[in-house]
Amino acid sequence: MTKRALISVSNKTGIEEFAKGLVELNFEIISTGGTLKLLQDAGVPAIAVDEVTGFPEILDGRVKTLHPKVHGGLLAKRSEASHVEQLKANEIDPIDMVVVNLYPFKETLAKTDVTHEEIIENIDIGGPTMLRASAKNFADVTVVVDPTDYNQVLADLEANKLDEKKRMELAAKVFRHTANYDAMIARYFMGVTEEEFPEAYTVTYEKVQSLRYGENPHQQAAFYKDPQEKGMSLATAKQLHGKELSYNNIQDANAALEMVTEYDTPTVVAVKHMNPCGIGSGESISTAFKRAYDADPISIFGGIIACNREVDKETAAQISELFIEIVLAPGFTQEALDILTVKKNIRLLELTMDKDNKDYYKFVTVKGGVLIQHSDDGEVTEEQLTCSTKRQPTEEELVDLLFAWKAVKHVKSNAIVLAKGNQTIGIGAGQMNRIGAAKIAINQAGEQAKGSVLASDAFFPMPDTVEAAAKAGVTAIIQPGGSKQDQASIDACNEAGIAMVHTGMRHFKH
Incomplete structure (x- = not known):
């Protein structure tokens, strides 16, 4: 028939x-x-x-x-x-x-x-x-x-x-x-x-790959991409070497990508569990890597490395001395590839780092629904800062304050970052109170805290963080301001001779 x-x-x-x-x-x-x-x-x-x-x-x-x-x-x-x-x-x-x-x-x-x-x-x-x-x-x-x-x-x-x-x-x-x-x-x-949040929000994603498991082996998972994505993203990255990415690899690599593209100068970010463990900038990518490594040589083990410049022979040689899960960069020289591909499992990802494509929507599922917001692309310039203390920050301190502010934006709240000389030296992440985060960052920095600057992702509800910073030798602070108790922290800074600037913008990251 x-x-x-x-x-x-x-x-x-x-x-x-x-x-x-x-x-x-x-x-x-x-x-x-x-x-x-x-x-x-x-x-x-x-x-x-x-x-x-x-x-x-x-x-x-x-x-x-x-x-x-x-x-x-x-x-x-x-x-x-x-x-x-x-x-x-x-x-x-x-x-x-x-x-x-x-x-x-x-x-x-x-x-x-x-x-x-x-x-x-x-x-x-x-x-x-x-x-x-x-x-x-x-x-x-x-x-x-x-x-x-x-x-x-x-x-x-x-x-x-x-x-x-x-x-x-x-x-x-x-x-x-x-x-x-x-x-x-x-x-x-x-x-x-120009309807940003309409009465019904419809999204679609196309499957990239099945994953062995999610955050833990008992959780099933897969990776999907935005079918209209053309810019900077893990979905458009080209994997040059290494085994398949895991769920946690993708999460960490995305966090590293968002962090490293904050910086215009050669910069390297080391990430563990979606928090930076070290960030360094320098005149070359190899110098930047050394600073990122020196920021926390313990936590970088098994971490994710993101570079905003092509990885060269010297940088690859430094990376090869460590156990690193992923290196992502806009490119790798052939000499760098020859060095790094000796390691069987290291993942090498090449992708564009065009900052023009940064903004996107973030989706967080909750039971029975989803939260949607713009990605946090808020930035401040030196001209937008307001100084609330008697002492103004020096030019050198301003450079470090803006460096630290870009870093603290990507640290889980409550977040405190200490920095000095284009390098993070102490990071306190995800604490239930701000002084707890400050103590972790100060303890990690140790003697290096003397002469450093401190960034806080949100305002100080009381002067205890300033007092701890002053005791450690911090000389300048950057924070959003806006607390009813701002004056208490300003007074504590003035008493200690610390310069403090307000951004007028907070960076909670839950």
Whole structure:
């Protein structure tokens, strides 16, 4: 018995071979436009859809398949007698398979200088309609949206194993596919209409890889990417060497990337558990690495290294002396690769570090919902600082204060960072009170705290942190200000001869 397949694809990969396979399995092929021409040129017997509908394509191809003789053939229940009778009464033949993929909306968005009109014309209407109709009627219709499924579908047809369960799986893929497609369109229109947080927020991600496990071995996990991501991200990174990334690797590497791109000068960040354990800047990337290492030579073990300059031979030689999980950078010299790839498991990631693409939305799931916010891209310049103390910071202290402020932004709250000479020397992270974080940072810095500066991610509710800093030899402090008790901390600074500047901006990181 002859069956009918309607084929209309934008991505024509493998379609000739698939269509020929269907013909060999006694399928009649219906097609449209460019797909029809391709099949006929390849010697595949195929008829135009307008021969089925008795109605021509109109409106520059906007209307081709939106016709009862197509959708009646797709949606009719073969087991429903009234449906079968209606098909006969209206001279509609059933369609048993639909092979459709959609206009390249994502690819159109990615084009340089693409116009709004071109984007609109690449919103597919007939394709999603046929896909959804076929998927709804999976009990009777096989629907194929993914070219990677062609071979398996042919094999199942030949073996008479394309049962309802497999058709349901293909239908489920269709609904994921059309949901993904519509989400990208909705996101585009959100940008055009400047609706930042609409009444319904639809997002879509595409799978990059399955992960061995999540944060812990008993948790399953996978990595998905934003299908419209073009800029700086782990999703666009090129892995040059090493074993697959884990869930925790990706989390830490993303944190390291966000930190290192705060700095314009050659900088290296070492990260453990999404907190920096050492940050160093210098005139060269090798000097920056030495400072990051010296900041905490213990915690860097098993950590993530991010460099905002190409990794050279000298830097690679230093890294090779340590156990490091990942090195990510905008590039590696061949000499650096020769050194680092000797280590079998170290992951080397190459990616752009274009700061123009920093801003993005952050999603945090809570039970039954999700929180959405802009990423924290708040920055301050020297001109935006206000000094609240009698003593003004020196130029050298100002450089270190801004260096420390960029670092503390990426430390879990409550957060305190001590820095000196383009290097972090003490980091207190994730404490339940601010003085606790300060004590950890000061203790880590030890004697180096003398002459250093201190950054706090939020204001001081009382003067105890200033008093501890003064005792340790800190000479300047940067903090948001804004506490009702600001004056107590200002008085403590004045008494100790410490310069203190306010940013007017806090950097809580939960």
